[in-house]
Amino acid sequence: MTEATRRDRLRADTEREIRQQARALLVQHGRDAVTLRAIAREVGITAPALYRYYDSREDLLRRLADDICGDLAVELDAQLVELPEDDVNAQVFAVCRGFRRWALAHPQEFALVFASADGAAGPCEAGDAVGDQFGQVFLEVAGRLIASHPVPKQIDDDVPEELHADLIAFQQVLVNAVNHHGGAVSAETLSLGAIHHIVQSWVRLYGHVALEVFGRFPFAVSNPESLFDSMLKEMISEIGLED
Amino acid sequence: MTEATRRDRLRADTEREIRQQARALLVQHGRDAVTLRAIAREVGITAPALYRYYDSREDLLRRLADDICGDLAVELDAQLVELPEDDVNAQVFAVCRGFRRWALAHPQEFALVFASADGAAGPCEAGDAVGDQFGQVFLEVAGRLIASHPVPKQIDDDVPEELHADLIAFQQVLVNAVNHHGGAVSAETLSLGAIHHIVQSWVRLYGHVALEVFGRFPFAVSNPESLFDSMLKEMISEIGLED
DNA sequence: TCAACTCGGTGAACACTGTTCACCGAGCGC
DNA sequence: GCGCTCGGTGAACAGTGTTCACCGAGTTGA
Numbered sequence: 079m080t081e082a083t084r085r086d087r088l089r090a091d092t093e094r095e096i097r098q099q100a101r102a103l104l105v106q107h108g109r110d111a112v113t114l115r116a117i118a119r120e121v122g123i124t125a126p127a128l129y130r131y132y133d134s135r136e137d138l139l140r141r142l143a144d145d146i147c148g149d150l151a152v153e154l155d156a157q158l159v160e161l162p163e164d165d166v167n168a169q170v171f172a173v174c175r176g177f178r179r180w181a182l183a184h185p186q187e188f189a190l191v192f193a194s195a196d197g198a199a200g201p202c203e204a205g206d207a208v209g210d211q212f213g214q215v216f217l218e219v220a221g222r223l224i225a226s227h228p229v230p231k232q233i234d235d236d237v238p239e240e241l242h243a244d245l246i247a248f249q250q251v252l253v254n255a256v257n258h259h260g261g262a263v264s265a266e267t268l269s270l271g272a273i274h275h276i277v278q279s280w281v282r283l284y285g286h287v288a289l290e291v292f293g294r295f296p297f298a299v300s301n302p303e304s305l306f307d308s309m310l311k312e313m314i315s316e317i318g319l320e321d
Numbered sequence: 322m323t324e325a326t327r328r329d330r331l332r333a334d335t336e337r338e339i340r341q342q343a344r345a346l347l348v349q350h351g352r353d354a355v356t357l358r359a360i361a362r363e364v365g366i367t368a369p370a371l372y373r374y375y376d377s378r379e380d381l382l383r384r385l386a387d388d389i390c391g392d393l394a395v396e397l398d399a400q401l402v403e404l405p406e407d408d409v410n411a412q413v414f415a416v417c418r419g420f421r422r423w424a425l426a427h428p429q430e431f432a433l434v435f436a437s438a439d440g441a442a443g444p445c446e447a448g449d450a451v452g453d454q455f456g457q458v459f460l461e462v463a464g465r466l467i468a469s470h471p472v473p474k475q476i477d478d479d480v481p482e483e484l485h486a487d488l489i490a491f492q493q494v495l496v497n498a499v500n501h502h503g504g505a506v507s508a509e510t511l512s513l514g515a516i517h518h519i520v521q522s523w524v525r526l527y528g529h530v531a532l533e534v535f536g537r538f539p540f541a542v543s544n545p546e547s548l549f550d551s552m553l554k555e556m557i558s559e560i561g562l563e564d
Numbered sequence: 565t566c567a568a569c570t571c572g573g574t575g576a577a578c579a580c581t582g583t584t585c586a587c588c589g590a591g592c593g594c
Numbered sequence: 595g596c597g598c599t600c601g602g603t604g605a606a607c608a609g610t611g612t613t614c615a616c617c618g619a620g621t622t623g624a
Contacts, residue, residue: 123603126604129583193432195351195428217539236555241548243544277548282524282525296520305487331620335572366573368610370572
């Protein structure tokens with residue numbers, strides 16, 4: 079089965095350990111501490127050897143960010159499968175709360191993935207700019223939410239013309255995300271107004287989490303969880319989900 | 322008048338030029354390019370001399386961030402004074418649009434000030450965590466908005482009990498900010514529900530701007546300005562400002 | 565006025581960084 | 595078994611933040 083040669087296995091092992099140690103350094107001492115020599119020291123090799131695996135430190139950090147996205151997706155997915163399939167409300171809460179909890183527990187990783195200006199997988203790669211795997215989980219829940227809870231057509235009127243093209247593109251992304259995970263939604267069930275609401279929800283979710291992680295609220299928030307939950311409640315009720 | 326000794330003036334000049342050159346390096350080549358030797362080279366001195374002005378590179382960057390906040394505040398203020406005093410709606414638009422425009426034009430500075438995980442002036446310094454001066458402008462407009470447009474008491478009910486203490490504290494900050502700039506508001510006119518809305522607005526404003534600067538929208542936004550404006554419109558109408 | 569002192573600036577040094585290079589030797593395909 | 599691939603090495607280079615002893619101009623007090 080493992081048709082890989084011995085050398086291939088060793089290489090895979092080493093690569094895994096490199097990322098693992100790099101991750102540990104990031105978590106414990108921040109981005110600047112993720113230094114080639116430090117990684118090499120932990121792995122038990124020398125710094126130049128790392129260039130057999132990555133083009134540069136920047137390349138290593140980029141792939142590390144992908145790993146982090148993947149793990150976040152796995153974590154959120156794990157919380158998701160324990161919930162009743164049809165309780166979309168609970169699913170939304172779980173993903174949003176899980177995202178916040180993860181960000182607060184891993185601020186360095188959050189900063190690397192969601193607040194790096196280098197535009198690694200930036201706006202150029204249109205599809206799912208935030209790193210494949212995490213995007214999938216998030217999009218899937220969002221898509222399922224709307225599919226299972228068709229919103230009144232009326233709110234489509236609020237969506238300005240100039241956004242229609244973009245939102246239709248995003249609509250397709252959502253449909254693909256849901257279908258990819260076994261669901262079955264057609265584009266028609268996802269009204270433009272609803273999609274607009276999803277985007278707005280991402281703005282608010284991200285905004286709150288980033289502000290909390292970076293400590294940039296305009297006053298001392300002694301109870302951020304309440305603030306977050308009240309925002310979530312408002313978000314969800316705006317979409318018209320509370321039944 | 323200038324009671325300062327000759328040496329003091331020279332020192333002030335040098336310090337100004339240090340920050341100026343550091344700023345130029347940040348803008349043109351990013352945070353990592355703001356290196357002590359590079360700054361020193363531009364200024365015409367040697368790197369160790371910088372330690373006569375700053376404790377460390379980190380200290381320099383922190384004060385640079387303060388400068389940036391100040392300049393942003395000045396810029397927003399300049400746009401503000403050209404507007405009719407009583408047109409709060411236009412003022413809100415101006416500040417929000419100005420903030421976005423500034424962030425897009427100065428992504429490196431935005432990242433340094435609003436997305437650094439080091440928590441420089443972080444949650445510890447309660448009052449105005451985001452750097453004195455910019456906070457002032459933002460808070461002032463926000464406070465004036467609410468003061469001039471008292472919102473119905475009813476929405477207070479939506480604010481969960483656990484947040485009351487925090488919001489009351491923020492209420493005081495807002496009142497101070499407005500009064501500091503010549504306005505006159507009492508705490509009573511600023512209902513808790515309204516304050517909650519202000520916080521939510523900051524979450525959305527920051528969320529959109531950061532997502533756009535960092536390219537972390539879940540799809541390619543070809544017309545981000547429209548998206549931003551539609552969010553602004555929704556935000557403002559929620560507060561009940563559109564007359 | 566002159567000595568004493570403060571303080572901005574210097575060059576050398578230290579330990580570190582990312583990165584490149586020639587080289588070596590084990591694993592591999594033929 | 596020959597030759598090649600490829601992971602790993604140590605040395606080297608330019609550059610980093612930071613510390614240190616030192617110097618000399620500016621300031622201050624007697």
